[in-house]
Amino acid sequence: MGLLPTVEDVALLASVSRQTVSNVLNTPTIVKPATRQRVENAIAQLGYRQNASARRLRTQKSSTIGIRLDPMVNGISGSVLDRFLHALTEQADVRGMRVLLFTAATPEAEIEQIRRLRDGSDVDAFVLTATFHGDPRTEWLIANQVPFVTFGRPWGIDDMNDPQHLWVDVDGSAGVRAATNHLIESGATRVHYLGWPSPSGTGDDRRRGWADAMRERLGSDDAALENLQSITVEDVSKATAVVAELLERQPTIDALVCVSDSLALGAMIAAASAGRPQLPIIGFDNTPIAQAVGFSSIEQSLGLVAAGALELLMGATGSDLVGRRPFPGEAHRLITPELVIRRPNQLSIREPNSTNT
Numbered sequence: 176m177g178l179l180p181t182v183e184d185v186a187l188l189a190s191v192s193r194q195t196v197s198n199v200l201n202t203p204t205i206v207k208p209a210t211r212q213r214v215e216n217a218i219a220q221l222g223y224r225q226n227a228s229a230r231r232l233r234t235q236k237s238s239t240i241g242i243r244l245d246p247m248v249n250g251i252s253g254s255v256l257d258r259f260l261h262a263l264t265e266q267a268d269v270r271g272m273r274v275l276l277f278t279a280a281t282p283e284a285e286i287e288q289i290r291r292l293r294d295g296s297d298v299d300a301f302v303l304t305a306t307f308h309g310d311p312r313t314e315w316l317i318a319n320q321v322p323f324v325t326f327g328r329p330w331g332i333d334d335m336n337d338p339q340h341l342w343v344d345v346d347g348s349a350g351v352r353a354a355t356n357h358l359i360e361s362g363a364t365r366v367h368y369l370g371w372p373s374p375s376g377t378g379d380d381r382r383r384g385w386a387d388a389m390r391e392r393l394g395s396d397d398a399a400l401e402n403l404q405s406i407t408v409e410d411v412s413k414a415t416a417v418v419a420e421l422l423e424r425q426p427t428i429d430a431l432v433c434v435s436d437s438l439a440l441g442a443m444i445a446a447a448s449a450g451r452p453q454l455p456i457i458g459f460d461n462t463p464i465a466q467a468v469g470f471s472s473i474e475q476s477l478g479l480v481a482a483g484a485l486e487l488l489m490g491a492t493g494s495d496l497v498g499r500r501p502f503p504g505e506a507h508r509l510i511t512p513e514l515v516i517r518r519p520n521q522l523s524i525r526e527p528n529s530t531n532t
Contacts, residue, residue: 184221323341326484330376355384358455411444460475473513474515480510
């Protein structure tokens with residue numbers, strides 16, 4: 176096995192000084208773009224990676240990003256965060272950064288954990304998930320000048336254009352709009368929406384995509400939209416009951432768009448029980464259950480979400496926190512999801528056998 180490439184090897188190949196290589200690795204914004212590109216090409220060509228331990232000793236930084244491990248609500252929706260964590264950890268490792276997981280039962284407890292980790296110099300920056308209306312975490316982080324990025328938009332607590340709040344999110348409205356348009360183009364005229372109770376930043380954003388498509392493509396007014404939507408909590412059995420009642424009351428419903436795969440699974444069970452196993456149903460998240468059962472869903476590109484979060488914290492190719500104040504428009508990444516269409520499998524719903532004792 177040959178020797179691992181060094182900073183000197185990179186400097187020689189790029190025809191720059193050792194200090195310039197160090198600047199590209201640690202503070203890339205101070206290096207001229209052309210020079211930075213030359214060094215980055217040399218790094219890629221040689222396969223150079225920094226010694227993380229040496230860098231931590233030199234910079235007196237932990238080279239660690241903290242993220243709360245959210246409680247697993249259920250095996251369906253919970254897989255989204257799991258996939259994001261994997262993507263974030265893998266991409267952070269490439270940049271020489273570690274990811275530290277911690278737990279907290281409430282937002283207030285999470286703030287206390289962040290305070291403790293920050294005061295102990297255990298973590299340089301944080302990634303927040305599950306943002307919500309009135310979220311106190313971002314307000315505290317901004318006030319205490321703690322570097323952070325959120326997976327999810329501010330949803331009302333901060334100005335959407337505030338460069339102090341770095342965020343990356345999936346454009347749920349665009350995804351659901353594409354799903355609704357697909358159903359309409361396939362011949363559906365009564366596309367029902369199954370969503371979460373409002374206010375829900377994520378849920379309301381996804382509903383907006385359905386409503387916009389229905390207004391533009393079918394001319395639906397507010398009264399028609401109200402009649403074509405149902406609300407339930409994130410629970411498969413409750414979604415099953417809501418859709419079973421819906422299909423009995425409104426048998427002319429010819430398609431369903433759901434705010435999540437959990438609700439889509441409940442809808443699919445209800446449709447099969449009602450003798451309509453081929454009713455077009457589209458979920459959101461493209462979880463393993465959607466792939467296994469075979470219903471269409473909207474795929475969140477979680478690899479791109481993780482890449483966006485790290486880019487906002489560390490720059491396009493850097494291996495340390497950028498430490499800059501971005502301008503409005505530079506502090507956010509909105510990722511467009513992908514619509515994944517599948518032919519629905521026919522679920523077998525077996526009625527209880529009344530002859531058994």
